[in-house]
Amino acid sequence: MQQNKQIKNIFVDRQVKNLPQVERILSQLQPLPVQVVDTVEEIKEDLCLSPDPIAESKKVLFLTREKSVIRPCPCTQGCVCCHYWTLDLNLNCPLDCSYCILQAYLNLQPLTLAVNQEDLQVELDTFFSRQNGEVLRIGTGELGDSLALDSISGQASLLAGLVGGRKRVWLELKTKTAGIDSLMAMPAPENVVLAWSLNSKRIINSEEGGSANFEERLRAAFRAVEQGYRVAFHLDPIIYYSDWEREYEDIIVELLKKIPGEALAWVSLGTLRFPAKLREIARWRFPQSMIYEGEFIRSWDGKFRYPRPLRLKLYEKFKKIFQEYGLSHKLYLCMESSEVWREFLGQNKKGKLYTSPFCWLD
Ligand code: SF4
Numbered sequence: 001m002q003q004n005k006q007i008k009n010i011f012v013d014r015q016v017k018n019l020p021q022v023e024r025i026l027s028q029l030q031p032l033p034v035q036v037v038d039t040v041e042e043i044k045e046d047l048c049l050s051p052d053p054i055a056e057s058k059k060v061l062f063l064t065r066e067k068s069v070i071r072p073c074p075c076t077q078g079c080v081c082c083h084y085w086t087l088d089l090n091l092n093c094p095l096d097c098s099y100c101i102l103q104a105y106l107n108l109q110p111l112t113l114a115v116n117q118e119d120l121q122v123e124l125d126t127f128f129s130r131q132n133g134e135v136l137r138i139g140t141g142e143l144g145d146s147l148a149l150d151s152i153s154g155q156a157s158l159l160a161g162l163v164g165g166r167k168r169v170w171l172e173l174k175t176k177t178a179g180i181d182s183l184m185a186m187p188a189p190e191n192v193v194l195a196w197s198l199n200s201k202r203i204i205n206s207e208e209g210g211s212a213n214f215e216e217r218l219r220a221a222f223r224a225v226e227q228g229y230r231v232a233f234h235l236d237p238i239i240y241y242s243d244w245e246r247e248y249e250d251i252i253v254e255l256l257k258k259i260p261g262e263a264l265a266w267v268s269l270g271t272l273r274f275p276a277k278l279r280e281i282a283r284w285r286f287p288q289s290m291i292y293e294g295e296f297i298r299s300w301d302g303k304f305r306y307p308r309p310l311r312l313k314l315y316e317k318f319k320k321i322f323q324e325y326g327l328s329h330k331l332y333l334c335m336e337s338s339e340v341w342r343e344f345l346g347q348n349k350k351g352k353l354y355t356s357p358f359c360w361l362d
Helices: 019-030 041-048 055-059 116-127 155-163 201-207 214-227 244-258 276-285 308-323 338-345
Strands: 009-013 034-037 062-066 070-074 086-087 111-114 137-138 168-176 192-199 230-238 264-271 330-332
Touching: 009 019, 041 055, 041 062, 055 276, 070 116, 116 155, 155 168, 168 230, 192 214, 192 264, 201 214, 201 244, 214 230, 214 244, 230 244, 230 308, 244 308, 264 308, 308 330, 330 338
Parallel strands: 009 034, 009 062, 062 111, 086 137, 137 168, 168 192, 192 230, 230 264, 264 330
Antiparallel strands: 070 086
């Protein structure tokens, strides 16, 4: 599915209306109506009149100037940090997952693309010049899908070109689409990792609106490997339901049979978690979804999670499958407490917690 096909309206920030990138993007979206605005608030005023402003916000494209921000991943209070950095260039996502946290975080933000590409290089150079030689993992998939709008923005190959070849820096582009054409048209930089969020086929079909199906994602990942990329996978959010064990095992086995272990950069595991506000919004927007109806506890950071024994049971099952393929060392947990990490790794309660599946990056 081409995510840009759902765009119905385009707004251009007056500050960027004469940039050549804007002209290039608009020419691909003709004959959609285009309006020049002075602030995003003008767009939000219209969005809030829609019966489902979140769904509407995914049909409206806003081209603007944004200061790209590289910051340590906010993770969540009290969790073991995986030392990830996020690079926020765009805001909002054309896909529509029932569990998407952006529904609760973004306040009527249209699909916002930063088009001031010339500033990006300067900002990246400045950021890298301040680093002390530590290994950095950076990703753009925090506030939207890294590749969903790439066919019109061309950002992925631009970024891969800017970061490719830098020592001790890894760029991760994370997606639920199969939109990797622009990256396939260039030689694979060694330090660019293409990553797919995966779920059981049932969850993909019922909860991940507008995304590529499992087979399409896996085919795209295999294509990336053939091109020379390392790939990563995020099994997140893992959902507990009656057939979870068989259905997750099926997709992991399919994945591990198709993708050679040496091409796997890392695999994260994370169970469903959400703030109360998201559940409220999602129950209204996705009344058919059952994922919020299980048993949850309110955890240390205020988010709801499955009870700890259940989370461990899910993680153990996934670990066992990866162990059978000799690949459990590539796993890490996303947004989990040190207690769960220790049990997952079989470490005792004393001593330093050793969590990193990334030591091979050094
Ligand atoms: S792909 Fe990610 S950012 Fe986009 S709607 Fe789904 S969870 Fe949200």
